[in-house]
Amino acid sequence: MRKLIAVVGMSGSGKSIATDYLENEGWTKLYFGGITYKLMAEAGIERTADGKSEKEFREKLRRDYGPECYAKFLEPDIKKALKKGDVVLDGLYSWYEYKYLIERFPELKLVCIVVDKALRYERVNNRIDRPFNREDIMYRDVSEIENLAKGGPIAYSDYFLFNNGSLDDYHKRLLEILDDINKHEGVK
Numbered sequence: 809m810r811k812l813i814a815v816v817g818m819s820g821s822g823k824s825i826a827t828d829y830l831e832n833e834g835w836t837k838l839y840f841g842g843i844t845y846k847l848m849a850e851a852g853i854e855r856t857a858d859g860k861s862e863k864e865f866r867e868k869l870r871r872d873y874g875p876e877c878y879a880k881f882l883e884p885d886i887k888k889a890l891k892k893g894d895v896v897l898d899g900l901y902s903w904y905e906y907k908y909l910i911e912r913f914p915e916l917k918l919v920c921i922v923v924d925k926a927l928r929y930e931r932v933n934n935r936i937d938r939p940f941n942r943e944d945i946m947y948r949d950v951s952e953i954e955n956l957a958k959g960g961p962i963a964y965s966d967y968f969l970f971n972n973g974s975l976d977d978y979h980k981r982l983l984e985i986l987d988d989i990n991k992h993e994g995v996k
Contacts, residue, residue, distance in 0.1 A: 814897040817921035820932035822971040827898040836889040840899030875904035903960025920965035
């Protein structure tokens with residue numbers, strides 16, 4: 809049976825470390841944010857450096873197509889990718905998206921990446937690509953929790969990976985999670 813994992817967590821927790829690792833191990837990585845970029849390009853809307861155009865476009869998509877729309881848009885790609893191998897989802901944000909996907913893919917497992925808030929804020933502030941200052945990341949956190957129901961998938965995760973230590977510790981825990989998923993395939 810093919811594996812389907814969604815990596816969840818707050819911004820700056822280290823989700824991309826897990827998804828990039830799995831992609832390098834042969835998994836197909838599907839990125840929810842890629843839907844925004846693709847549809848913006850098709851609509852002729854340019855991405856702004858401050859991310860405002862993306863935010864407005866995402867909000868419009870959710871208003872027009874429902875809060876689970878990203879899962880709906882990605883569903884055909886998930887089905888296609890699962891025919892070829894294991895799949896990791898990067899960017900599942902909302903409880904609505906999770907509920908939509910778990911009904912269609914009961915094998916879906918949520919892996920939540922967790923890091924102390926102060927360290928997470930420091931990491932986001934020091935990013936080369938898309939850095940946020942403390943106030944901006946705090947605003948984003950609250951907005952995602954209140955407007956996207958982001959807390960649901962985090963709280964309901966099947967596995968937790970704490971990212972306060974070394975990269976070796978991170979990879980070791982990720983491999984433990986994958987081993988446990990392999991052991992329990994088919995178990996509900």
